[in-house]
Amino acid sequence: MNRTLAISVYGITVLFFTLFFAYPIWHTVREAFVTPEGSLTLSYIKELFRNPIYVEGLINSFYMGLFTTLLCLVIALPLALMANYWDFRGKELLNSLILVPLILPPFVGALGVRQFLGQSGVFNTFLIELGLMDAEAPYDWLGEGQLFGVVLMNALHLYPIAYLNISAALANVDPAMEEAAENLGCPGIRRLFRVTLPMIMPGVFAGATIIFIWSFTELGVPLIFDFSRVTSVQIFDGIKDLSGNPFPYALVVVMLAATVLFYLLGKWLFGGTVGASTGRATTGRSLKTASPLANLLCIGSFVLVTGLAVLPHLGVILLSVSEQWYGTLLPQNWTDQHYFDAIGHPLTLNSIGNSLKYASLATAVNVILGIAIAYVVVRTKLPGRQFLDAISMLPLAVPGLVLAFGYLSMTREGQPFDFLILGENPILILVIAYAVRRLPYVVRSAAAGFQQTSVTLEEAGQNLGCPPLKTLVKVTLPLIAANLIAGGLLAFSFAMLEVSDSLILAEQSQYFPITKAIYALVTSLGNGPHLASALGVWAMTFLGITIVGAGVILGKKLGALFRV
Amino acid sequence: MVSIQIRGLVKRFGNLVALNRLDLDIASGELFFLLGPSGCGKTTLLRSIAGFHLPEEGTILFDGDDVSQVPPHKRETAMMFQSYALWPHLNVYKNVAFGLEERRVKKTEIKEQVEAALSMVKMDGLGNRKVNQLSGGQQQRVALARALVVRPRCLMLDEPLSNLDAKLRIEMRTEIRRICKEFGLTAIYVTHDQKEALSIADRLAVLDGGNIAQVGTPEEVYRQPRTALVAGFIGETNLVDGKVVCHSEGNIHVQTPVGELAGRPSDSAWLPEPGEAVAVSIRPECLSIDSRPTTRNAIAGKLTESTYLGEVAHYSMKVEGHAETIHLSELNPRRIIRGAGETLCATAKPEDVVLLPPR
CATH class of the missing domain: 3.40.50.300 (P-loop containing nucleotide triphosphate hydrolases)
Structure with a gap:
């Protein structure tokens, strides 16, 4: 790639991020500090902290983020350690199944959790039948413990991110580092705490950061659980009267500030400056063959966690094929009617079409931009290319809700970007929103591809008279096709599942993507939840296929996609 | 300790x-x-x-x-x-x-x-x-x-x-x-x-x-x-296979593709009998260039490569009937022989010719 082209890629990327990343954030921040008369003010922020409902929302959001992160680590760390040290039966299979929950849309799963933990849900029914609970006064698990339900659902969705990060970090630890500790008299558990854990801390922290940001600002799950005392839902509710009400803006700003603050705090506490390990590993790690007891422990743990994580979605499947399911262990009557109704419903077919359209356009943008950015970062010596790499990773660190809100406010009538809404069609801004948030995955996988492919292959092509760009297309891209497909598939499926942008930016029902259609169905009366489940099952089937594809193609490298 | x-x-x-x-x-x-x-x-x-x-x-x-x-x-x-x-x-x-x-x-x-x-x-x-x-x-x-x-x-x-x-x-x-x-x-x-x-x-x-x-x-x-294996691993050596011909004057004579060599077993407890197969090891520095072609333990071949390193010169030569190249080195060389194909003759003292069990 010649210098001019590299500079243009650089320029376009910076422009893209200025317009669709920095500007929406700035737009939101400004609204929170400027009065309708145009003077600067801190009163909105102050007012917000005086309002006990908003303060409670922030505290709950913090708990939601913190407990989800902790629970994810508690689930993932033992599993990753087992897989790192032991060889047990069915490890390959269990190792990939453990990742499946990541692609099950959590707010669809929440439907299933309600079915299990609701007052007349399966769990209570079970307890009543055992005689452990009074049928007249069933315990309201979700009423009393909405936060618990939300945290559990989030954690069962997000723990694979922690698992992938911890596994990758453990794999990078030179076994000699651990042997040196043992050799100097520090075995077993003590070694784990003195040597292994401190060394993998950066990896753990990287995973924990993404989980925290994700769950701190999670919108879909608390919405379905009807848990309105969290900031994300308060912002969502505030959108209805956006014009004139500065509080949603103020809330977004506080949320963004808190995210940055927690990130820096975490980095200071745990990130440390642990350097890369010195020298290369000289001894391969020899896995211990698990004893029968350890075999049982490993297999049991993996099956238990995967099972628990999949359970809500099994509930969704059951719900989608049940005529009635209330106060019984299993649905009373079975039916396939909901699937036909779902297809006949004006919302559903439309929304599947919309989602496919939005997600594939966004993926196309991602792949083109991702290849260009990765190429400039890996293959050129352009000054400031690390900056390009850094900004392309930024969307991972900014809550989707904050961006969604910014897009909404910058495309309102009279704002500079209102031309992005075509009539009432939000397709352009949704594609941009989807693309910005998923760009990091594609850049990372493309960059990994470029790094693994020797530059001499390209030089050989050019040396034989093929111009640089053509060489890229004829030689390099086919070689890194696997990385690109995997990154693209991941971007595609996360776009299909997207909640914040979809719920906030699609306002007319004919433009609803799947997620918003599910949300609309859930909140509608009658067989809405059943239809929503049926639609959810359609969506999950789609995603299952794409992610298994990505996993097969990318193998272990999947973990590298989830690092900041 | x-x-x-x-x-x-x-x-x-x-x-x-x-x-x-x-x-x-x-x-x-x-x-x-x-x-x-x-x-x-x-x-x-x-x-x-x-x-x-x-x-x-x-x-x-x-x-x-x-x-x-x-x-x-x-x-x-x-x-x-x-x-x-x-x-x-x-x-x-x-x-x-x-x-x-x-x-x-x-x-x-x-x-x-x-x-x-x-x-x-x-x-x-x-x-x-x-x-x-x-x-x-x-x-x-x-x-x-x-x-x-x-x-x-x-x-x-x-x-x-x-x-x-x-x-x-x-x-x-x-x-x-x-x-x-x-x-x-x-x-x-x-x-x-x-x-x-x-x-x-x-x-x-x-x-x-x-x-x-x-x-x-x-x-x-x-x-x-x-x-x-030890001879080849510790230091460099020339290994030649051969058969014992006879014992004389404390040396054992071995018929090899590079000529008859007189040497001694590395293990004094081991005395190979005439007719027995052995391997012979001669270190490159034990071979010295000698123009008199009739001396004992002489190996003659055609020079294939010479390398001058200052304190030492390395030569490789090819002996007819023997597949492996013979290496020799000369300490403090006054001049280097450069002509590839030139005939070279080298000799070794019997105490530097080591007999080993066959490979």
């Missing part, structure tokens, strides 16, 4: 036999080298002595106590790893102090001992450095200090110098010997660099296929190799 006896040690990895009924004695205070081609089992043996591998059969005795099943952290050996294995989350001081902390040594004593250890490896005052701020040589010194500071019963060195440049390697190997002798340490040193072994070892063992091929002092192993 500890003496080590190894009896009938067997270690398998799946179907691969890494150590095959191996016996070895290492005396207290000895700087002992393990050498051999890759895959010969030297690292496996070292790691077994340190306790990272538990043997399937056989025993390892430390001063007569069986430690075969003792876990690594209770063996009180200290290993210096090839990759150094310095923990990046701890600074230099903390890395060195680690083993003492595990031994519950008092804080004040730890400070004293760590400082003494750092000064011994000439790293005084660098305790606060991060490990990744150190050069390769400095990391190597820290790793040595970390192993020495716990006063191990046996110091283990696993190719400790392989990541250093040539000059530093020579400096450090002398340093390691100095420190080992100063403490009277029993030390076991794995390397594939025979110069390292020859220059500082008290004794060395050459391993082959999971077994000891030969144990001895550097001079013994170099001058009287017991097998063709």
